[in-house]
Amino acid sequence: MSIHSKPLSLQINGKPVGPVSVPEGLMMIDFLHEYLDLTGSRLGCGQGICHACVVILDKPDGTSEEVRSCITGALFFDAKKVRTVEGHARRNDKGEVVALSPVQQKFLEHYSFQCGYCTPGFVNAATVLLERLKRAPVARDQVEHAITAALDPHICRCTGYVRYFEAVKEVVLGTPGLVKESK
Structure with a gap:
């Protein structure tokens, strides 16, 4: 064979x-x-x-x-x-990390992980969500729904969901152009 x-x-x-x-x-x-x-x-x-x-x-x-x-x-x-x-992180010519992506930075600020095993998947999910919202902003009253839909498929065995959610929400609400005001 x-x-x-x-x-x-x-x-x-x-x-x-x-x-x-x-x-x-x-x-x-x-x-x-x-x-x-x-x-x-x-x-x-x-x-x-x-x-x-x-x-x-x-x-x-x-x-x-x-x-x-x-x-x-x-x-x-x-x-x-x-x-x-x-x-995701920005690196210099030597390959050293010089700046984290906004998602990575907020995950650190919110201590959005415990063991960290699921974190790469959550970082990628949040990044895809931000890119989607840049093309098609979501109404302010739909922000939480959009985040939930993006993160729902991801499993965190340490139950860090609230911190991941809050970090992503802060990035979404703090990034100009991702949210449109509800009518």
């Missing part, structure tokens, strides 16, 4: 990767961890339920979406643009 491999080329966190020969059944989370040493996405349930493993897929139309990397094969991402939690 032999393992069939195919070439994979994609962009991760703004940098080209590949072509790299990968086994056909390799899940994206394993590619990130084992081939690129990007271990921020977490393997929680391995069944696509907890969402600790999500990465952001940037679509050609400028929209983005979360994709569960534990149940999505690496080859699905061929010729696509992906962001991992490692790609």
Whole structure:
């Protein structure tokens, strides 16, 4: 029996990767961890339920979406643009973090995590939400509903939901252009 491999080329966190020969059944989370040493996405349930493993897929139309990397094969991402939690902070030429993203900063300020295992998924979910609201602002009276809808699929075993929610709400309400006044 032999393992069939195919070439994979994609962009991760703004940098080209590949072509790299990968086994056909390799899940994206394993590619990130084992081939690129990007271990921020977490393997929680391995069944696509907890969402600790999500990465952001940037679509050609400028929209983005979360994709569960534990149940999505690496080859699905061929010729696509992906962001991992490692790609959110701003870095200098040496690769050192010089500024966190607004979401990461608010998560720290609110101490939105306990063990931190689910945090990468929540960071990506909140980032996708902010990007969606930049394109289509939500009415002020719908902010909490929008945040709940974005974060609901994510499971936190330490029950940090309130702190995640409050941090995201602060980012949404504090970022100009994401909220429109209700009529």
